[in-house]
Amino acid sequence: MLIEHRGRRPVVHPSATVAPNAVVSGDVTVGAGVRILYGAVLTAEDGEVCIGDGSVVMEHALVRGRAGHPAVIGERVLIGPHAHVNGAVVEDEAFLATGASVFPGAVIGRGAEVRINGVVQVNTRLHPGAVVPISWVAVGDPAAILPPERHDEIQAIQQRLDFVGTVYGSPRAADMREIMTRQSAFYASHADDIVLGDADGAASDR
Numbered sequence: 209m210l211i212e213h214r215g216r217r218p219v220v221h222p223s224a225t226v227a228p229n230a231v232v233s234g235d236v237t238v239g240a241g242v243r244i245l246y247g248a249v250l251t252a253e254d255g256e257v258c259i260g261d262g263s264v265v266m267e268h269a270l271v272r273g274r275a276g277h278p279a280v281i282g283e284r285v286l287i288g289p290h291a292h293v294n295g296a297v298v299e300d301e302a303f304l305a306t307g308a309s310v311f312p313g314a315v316i317g318r319g320a321e322v323r324i325n326g327v328v329q330v331n332t333r334l335h336p337g338a339v340v341p342i343s344w345v346a347v348g349d350p351a352a353i354l355p356p357e358r359h360d361e362i363q364a365i366q367q368r369l370d371f372v373g374t375v376y377g378s379p380r381a382a383d384m385r386e387i388m389t390r391q392s393a394f395y396a397s398h399a400d401d402i403v404l405g406d407a408d409g410a411a412s413d414r
Contacts, residue, residue: 242261
C-alpha cells in the first residue's frame, strides 16, 4: 500500500518489488532491485526514508524517518524480520538480524552486523565491520558493546545520549503524560493520509 503523507508521495524504482500488504508512506525512496516483503512498513513521519539499491526489508520490519533523523539505508543491506530501524543511518552491506532495534541518531557502519534481538541505542556509532552479538546492546560514540546483564553500565552511558529528547523531542524531565500528549498530536496527521494504490503507481512528482 502506497500512501501520501504530509503532502509527500513515495517513489519506487520500477525494478523494485513491494509486497501487496507492505506499507510505504510519505517521503520514501525505494531504490533499484529493492525487495520490500510482506507486512513491512516504511514510514516517513517528518523525515525521509531512503532504501539503497539491492537492499531487502523482510517481513514485518519497520523503517521510520524522523525530523532531523532520516532513515538512510545503504546498498545491499538486509533488514531482518521484525527489525526496527528508527531515524538511523545503515551503511552499505550491513546486516540487521531478526528483531534488531536501531534508534534515532545511530549510525551502523559498512558491513557491520546487529544479530538477533541486538540493540543499537540513540546517537550510537557502530564502526564498520563491528558485531553486536545476540541480544547485546551497543551504546555510545564510539559504541561500547555490552551484554544485557550489564544494565547499569548501559544505563550510565545512555543517560548522556538523551533518549527522550532524541526520540520524542521532549525535555529529559518530561513525564509520560506530556510525552504522550505530544505524540498523540503528532501522529494525528495520519488522519489526512491519501491511499495511492500499489507500487505500480508509486513513482510520482514530489
